[in-house]
Amino acid sequence: MDMRAPAAADAATPRDGRRLPVGGWELALTALLVAVVAGFGAAAPGFYAGPASLLGLTENFLPFGLVALGLSLVILTGGIDLSVGAVASLSAVLAAQLWSRFGVDIWAASALGVAIGALLGLLNAAVILRLGIEPLIATLGTSFLYGSAAVAAAGAAPPSGFPASFTAVGTGTLGSLGPLAGLVPIQLALFAALAVLFSALVARSPFGRVLVMVGYSPDAARYSGIRTGRVLATAYAVSGAMASLAGLVLASYYDAVRPDMGDVLLLTAITMVVLGGISIFGGEGTVAGVVVSVLVLGFLRQGMLIAGFSDMVTTMLTGAILLASIAAKNLFNRRGTGLANQIWATIRRPEPPRANPN
């Protein structure tokens, strides 16, 4: 954030000065994805047992991806939402209670659950905007509140044993796809549809432009007449809705709800967003990158678990990949004046001066 001189120099020159050897971050991630899938397919017996089982692996990690999609919008605005895990738990628990105690239809209860998630997101936005509290702290505080509420709402014996049509969302496949019948998990279809929607929203819609602009420079956005408050509120509401959707998918996958079941979502989802190339400072990145990074991290994790590594070692590797990739990105972009960049600059031969067209 400080001392941006080299980056500024880059911005002044044409974009052919880019250092990334492949076309972009998304391409690099895609190459990594191919390497991960091919590598585990060749080296870990059991990883690839036909296309259906390979696609079936995604059922284990797509709830993280759903959270990551919603979180992407928030991080693009330069904010953060630490409450996604608690929102996922609370709205899934509430939806399940509506179904089991009040006899609401499971699908209506699910729709209400997503609405509750959006409301919780709006509450986050209200705390941030009305009380003027930094997003990190605001959502930290509300995550404690939502977490307690989830425990209270779950009671001693949280509901389980949902109707088969509901649990099919978490574990079933699409049946009516002709030759692809039984191949595509419903989770994957849901994620793919939302991924396309979010990608189009951010990259192609006026709202997406405004979202990125608010993240890039909130002041500039405000001075250009954008109602930044509304943009932020929308982003947090969408993040809440996506978190609750992930909670419901988890409920369907496990055929039960638990008040702490969303806790695992947060750190992995942030990792997915950041590895996907969205700047933690906002205003930079694409949803396409996040989608690929969800698949990279998800398949990597599943592959390592199948190869017999423990959960913790897998988590360690995820952390190492996050650090290595951001470090590599910074170096390739010649961002900032970290010590490594200075050493890099002295080792490298100075570039020949560019021909001045004037």
Place this chain on the structure above:
Amino acid sequence: MSAAAARPAADPRPGWRDRRELVLVAVTAASAGAVGIVNPGFLTVENLRFVALNSVVLSIVALGQTLVIAMRGIDLSVAPLMGLSAMVCGLLAQTHGLPLWGAVGVALAIGLALGTLNGVLVAALNIPPIITTLGTYSLFGGLTFLYSDGTQVDQVPPAYAAFGNAGPLGLPVPTPVLVLLLVTAACWFALGHSRFGRAVLAVGNNAAAAYNAGLRVAVIRIQVYALSGLLACLGGLVFVCYTGSATVTTGTGDHVELQSIAVALVGGTLIAGGRANVLGTVLASLFLSTVLTALVFLQVPPIWYSAGEGLMILVAVRGGTRRAAGRA
């Protein structure tokens, strides 16, 4: 407090800010008194000793966090570091009979080494602090898991238990409280009354300006993250001595990283950097311990404890961070 002198003006409500310690003391005393009226058992010497002792580990860890936040950084990895230190020291003591002074050395060495790693990643590789420590959170947690190899600490030698619970030389004050006083004094001096502290606050206020003014920003960053790691590991050692136990979820299970941030902010340290309140951090931690113990005495169901914590964060931070500065 005195650290505030480094940043004159620019604060919308200086009166409220300057009284933060007083407010915390008053609120803590008032809640303790109120609970004492309902349940006199709260105000016994044993219980107050327990309340104080119970706040020590979080206070020590949060002091490191205070230094980092003052520099406009954030350190999520304190929780797994605390757990790692508790696990390594505890297992070495339990299975190899490592003497206490050896454990102190081990804890400090781990903290210094891994804290420096955080600092190097932030300062040399330019990775934003929240990302860096998110990554090392997983790494350090994994180290604890690998080192423990499925075992856990459930019994520490008598010397450790005495260090964690009794007072030295028969003094009535428990040793951890004395350690905390020492650490607090050191941090208070370092942050408010030394060149190092000035430099830390300057970097937190405006890193580019600090750099242009000739401060070695990268070196300062590495030092501060190293200190945070050091204090997190000291906290872990105190924890294993005090409780006599350590598992793979020590630290991370209680979300010490979030608690330490909360306590630092409630204490009056600004998330945007440039201002820190060392005493406030310790008092806020004491307040948290008071409230949590009081809830037990008032027979509030434990499920609402974390809601109380959340409310405390929002109420205390309200209005304190109006500046739209990034979190970094």
